Amino acid sequence: MTPPLAPAAxxxxxxxxxxxxxxxxxRDRETGDWWMFYTARRANLATEGVGWVHGTxxxxxxxxxxxxxxxxxGIAQGLAHEPGRNTYWAPEILWHDGSYHMYVSYVPGVPTDWDADRHILHHTSRDLVNWRFESVLKLSSDRVIDACVWPLPDGSWRMWxxxxxxxxxxxxADSADLFTWRPIGRALDDQAQEGPNVFRHQGSYWMVTDFWSGLLVYRSDDLTHWTRQDEPLLAGKGLRPGDDGDGHHAFALSQGEDDAYLFYFTHSAGGQRSCVQVAPLAVHEGRLRCDRDAAFGLRLRADRTPALRGGNQPS
Structure with missing residues (x-):
């Protein structure tokens, strides 16, 4: 039986x-609506090499x-800081001190292979519609992507x-003002991975990352020292329409002590096309769990969203 308030799948x-x-x-602080920003891969095009994941x-x-x-x-407006057709991936968006901040991965042009410089750009907006370019961030190298930002207890910020x-x-990297960033080195060094996402739920900080065979999970008390969970999330296929393979590059949203949700994408079986899914998160015996096949209701609440994402945010 489909539960009340079940999300689309x-x-x-x-x-x-x-x-x-x-x-x-x-969440849009003016209207109360929720916004989703995402990489719009050109999955229905036949391109040379991996051109379809560029020019996005x-x-x-x-x-x-x-x-x-x-x-x-439609597409986010105002991101271009140099001419031509270029590539934008993996946006991270937060609200602070009267502005929305976007940190987005950027690749010049439309490469057909993976051998290209990559940077993270900073943009700001007052309304989530019109964006203003601020800077190209100076981070650990010229091959960086997939920003995630969370506040530190002392009022500064950390980006993974x-x-x-x-x-x-x-x-x-750390910042006192969201504009200037100081690289501090490796945060995780156990294996190759991408798409870090940090959130707080049930008294702990959690990080989920994409290791291309599901999602790795790490837990921390201080946002510096991380302990890896012994089993990944979203490995293999789910049962819902379109949930055809490993979960990739996820975004977690905690809604107070009880409710949390994981938004992720999956590829259609054997193809380039992909879609966004959502599943409930839970903590059981100190481990983060995600039952992608569970029947559940979804109601994102503006009054109980965590810092950065909606209602009770630092300002």
Whole structure:
């Protein structure tokens, strides 16, 4: 039986190129609607090499029913800082001190292979629609992607990202103001991975990362020392429509002590196309669990969202 308030499955497909990937969510502080920003891979095109994962825009969708269904709203405007067709991946968005901040991965041009410089760009916005370019961040190398930002207890900020120049390890950088960042070295050094996402739930900090065979899980009390969980999440296939393989590049949203959700993408079986899914998260005996096949209701609540994502945020 379908439970009340069950979300759509798949949760979202990009109606232009059918390649929605790398989702992140944030609540519009003016309207109360939820926004999804994602990498709009050009999955329905036949291109040379991996050209279809380059030349990508950041797509947007909104939900007026607390996250259960989503409407495509076009691409994010104002990201270009140099001419030509370029590549944008994996947005991270937060609210602080009267502005939204976006940290987005950037590759110049439309490469057909993986051998290209990559940087993380910083943009700001007042309304989630119109974005202003701020800077190219100076981080650990010129091969960095997949930013994730979370506040530190002292009021400063930490960014985690993938550094391809260091064997695809997760690195970190600190900032006092969200504009200037100081690299501090490896945050995780156990294996290659990407797409770090940090959140707080049930008294602990958690990080989930994409290791291309599901999601690795790490737990921390201080955002510096991380202990790896012995089993991954979302390895293999799920049973819902479109949940055809390993979960990739996820975004976790805690809704207080009881509820948390994991938004992720999966590839259609044997193809380039991909879609966004959502599943409930739970902590059991100190381990993070995600039952992608469970029947559940989804209602994202503005009054209980954590720092950065919606209601009670630092300002």
């Amino acid at each position: 798949p949760l979202f497909r990009d109606p232009v190129h059918d390649g929605a990937a790398d989702p992140t969510l944030i 825009d950041i797509g947007t969708a909104t939900s007026a029913d607390d996250g259960r269904t989503w409407t495509y709203r 990202h993938k550094d391809e120049a260091d064997g695809n390890r997760i690195h970190a």
